[in-house]
Structures are given as C-alpha cells and as structure tokens.
Amino acid sequence: MAIFISDSKQLLNVEYDDIPSVNDIVDGMRVISKNEREDEYAIFLLEQNGNICCYVLDEIYIIGKVNGFENLIDAIEAWNKNEI
Numbered sequence: 001m002a003i004f005i006s007d008s009k010q011l012l013n014v015e016y017d018d019i020p021s022v023n024d025i026v027d028g029m030r031v032i033s034k035n036e037r038e039d040e041y042a043i044f045l046l047e048q049n050g051n052i053c054c055y056v057l058d059e060i061y062i063i064g065k066v067n068g069f070e071n072l073i074d075a076i077e078a079w080n081k082n083e084i
Contacts, residue, residue: 001025011060018060023057029053033072042079044072054084 002018004011004026011026012020020043024031029045032052036042041062045053047067052075056064066084069075078084 006055006062008065009062011057011062014060016059019057026055033076035076042084044075054079056084 002024004014004020005026006012007047011020012035012062019041020026020034022031022034023031025053026045028045032046033067034041035043035044038084040056040058042054042056045055047053049068052072054065054068054069054075056079064084066075066078069078
C-alpha cells in the first residue's frame with residue numbers, strides 16, 4: 001500500500017511511472033477502483049463521509065476531479081460516459 005499526496009494539480013513526490021492502485025491512499029482516501037482508457041486513468045476514492053470521489057489523471061497530473069457520488073456504480077458510469 002502506497003500513500004500519495006496531491007496539490008490538486010498533480011501527485012507530489014512521485015515518479016512518472018508510479019500509479020496509484022487499489023488499496024493505496026490518495027489525499028487521505030482509499031482507492032477502491034481504477035479504470036484506464038487510452039492515455040488517462042481514473043481512480044475512485046472512498047471519502048470519509050462514505051461518498052465516492054473520482055480523480056482523472058494523465059500520468060501524475062490531475063486533469064479532472066469530481067466529488068460526491070453516492071456509490072461506485074454511479075461514479076464508474078459517469079467515467080464510462082465521459083461525464084468526468
């Protein structure tokens with residue numbers, strides 16, 4: 001399990017090939033799922049209030065972030081429909 005910190009623009013103090021995986025911690029939230037497409041990937045994080053947050057990353061850069069999904073299914077569906 002790795003721990004990652006961001007400044008809301010990029011992951012800090014990581015190598016370009018260091019990619020968060022399931023069960024890693026990003027900004028204090030556990031990664032519960034990860035999906036990839038072409039040159040970007042999404043990590044789905046469990047917020048402290050029980051909602052789901054999604055970070056879309058291009059290598060170490062955060063290119064999108066959406067908070068407040070009620071469940072993982074809704075978050076993944078939004079990612080698959082390019083709504084994030």
